[in-house]
Amino acid sequence: MTPFLQQARPCVQHLAPYQPGKPINELQRELGLTRVVKLASNENPLGPSPKALAALQQAVQGDPVELGRYPDGNGFILKQALSQRFGLSLDGITLGNGSNDVLELVARAFLGEGDDAIFAEHAFAVYPLAVQAVGARGIAVPARHYGHDLPAMAAAITPATKVIFLANPNNPTGTWFEAADFTAFMAQVPAHIVVVLDEAYGEFVTAPDALDGLKELPKHPNLIVSRTLAKAYGLASLRVGYAVSSAEITNIINRVRQPFNVNSLALIAAAAAINDDEFVAKTRDLNQAGMQQWLTGLAALGLSAIPSRGNFLCVDMQQDAAPLFQALLREGVIVRPVANYGLPRHLRISIGLAEENEFGLEALARVLAASRSPA
Numbered sequence: 001m002t003p004f005l006q007q008a009r010p011c012v013q014h015l016a017p018y019q020p021g022k023p024i025n026e027l028q029r030e031l032g033l034t035r036v037v038k039l040a041s042n043e044n045p046l047g048p049s050p051k052a053l054a055a056l057q058q059a060v061q062g063d064p065v066e067l068g069r070y071p072d073g074n075g076f077i078l079k080q081a082l083s084q085r086f087g088l089s090l091d092g093i094t095l096g097n098g099s100n101d102v103l104e105l106v107a108r109a110f111l112g113e114g115d116d117a118i119f120a121e122h123a124f125a126v127y128p129l130a131v132q133a134v135g136a137r138g139i140a141v142p143a144r145h146y147g148h149d150l151p152a153m154a155a156a157i158t159p160a161t162k163v164i165f166l167a168n169p170n171n172p173t174g175t176w177f178e179a180a181d182f183t184a185f186m187a188q189v190p191a192h193i194v195v196v197l198d199e200a201y202g203e204f205v206t207a208p209d210a211l212d213g214l215k216e217l218p219k220h221p222n223l224i225v226s227r228t229l230a231k232a233y234g235l236a237s238l239r240v241g242y243a244v245s246s247a248e249i250t251n252i253i254n255r256v257r258q259p260f261n262v263n264s265l266a267l268i269a270a271a272a273a274i275n276d277d278e279f280v281a282k283t284r285d286l287n288q289a290g291m292q293q294w295l296t297g298l299a300a301l302g303l304s305a306i307p308s309r310g311n312f313l314c315v316d317m318q319q320d321a322a323p324l325f326q327a328l329l330r331e332g333v334i335v336r337p338v339a340n341y342g343l344p345r346h347l348r349i350s351i352g353l354a355e356e357n358e359f360g361l362e363a364l365a366r367v368l369a370a371s372r373s374p375a
């Protein structure tokens with residue numbers, strides 16, 4: 001162990017940093033490729049909401065001096081927009097520098113040494129990271145058909161459990177649970193345990209009877225619903241997300257929030273994007289068509305994916321996926337290996353534009369053919 005690592009808190013010594021998707025320009029630099037398609041981070045292939053872009057342009061050109069000032073630490077314009085859009089009370093909204101930030105705030109506010117947090121096997125990597133970083137114990141409950149086994153998660157509760165993280169739909173698997181499953185689960189959870197329902201992909205869900213966390217809030221004072229502007233609204237680079245909870249819980253998690261955690265351009269863009277229904281509908285339609293394109297293309301290659309309600313597919317490569325990931329990079333296609341999620345034979349592929357999906361499918365066909373032919 002290196003000298004300063006020895007100085008670090010034991011829980012930090014064992015932390016493996018989050019592995020982000022490879023940036024496009026990095027791959028271009030490394031391999032000198034002209035065309036690179038990134039299907040690795042579940043971003044919106046259409047880019048940002050046009051309403052957000054217009055608001056940003058106006059903000060930068062109209063009053064550049066504002067950029068020299070600190071942002072509104074209370075994020076009023078965004079909270080007001082969220083409040084009007086979803087009928088929320090202002091004192092129940094927490095803004096985050098991405099919803100990652102919100103997840104960390106919950107961990108820092110509620111968890112420490114001696115506490116337990118529960119999440120599912122194959123669930124979003126930020127849950128174990130945030131839990132470990134504060135010295136608490138993470139309990140990963142084995143998945144069922146790759147998704148959350150809610151009854152088993154309820155059964156895993158210990159006297160030390162303070163927080164449970166649920167992702168619906170989950171990343172990287174795309175799996176989901178129904179409203180009735182959630183209701184049955186909540187009935188098993190003691191009222192003092194905080195439940196985080198992460199709906200980062202909620203806007204992509206088209207099923208009419210799907211679970212909607214915001215509607216559940218009045219029934220469960222221990223519930224925190226987190227959402228992001230990074231995916232369906234196309235604002236990943238600006239870093240903005242939010243949590244909705246009771247005023248009491250909101251007050252607690254805001255105690256550990258940095259005073260200016262959401263920058264002013266993110267606030268402006270998000271406040272505009274949240275009302276861009278047309279863009280979200282277009283995004284959802286594109287996603288549905290792209291997912292069908294991938295499912296058809298994958299079937300032709302003899303492959304299948306875990307059924308997904310997100311903007312990505314977790315594809316079973318029927319072999320160690322690491323060499324295929326590398327071969328796809330050489331083809332200019334960036335996808336996401338998920339071995340660190342306990343899925344060494346899968347690759348997670350974000351749904352792109354039609355031509356990006358086609359480029360990805362053609363590359364996949366070539367690398368599969370090469371991997372299957374004897375050397």
Ligand SMILES: *Cc1c(COP(=O)(O)O)cnc(C)c1O
Pocket residue numbers: 042097098099100101124167170171198200227228229230236239240241
């Ligand atoms: C992408 C993602 C988030 C958060 O993204 P931010 O960019 O930090 O808002 C949260 N949860 C899940 C499951 C995600 O996939």
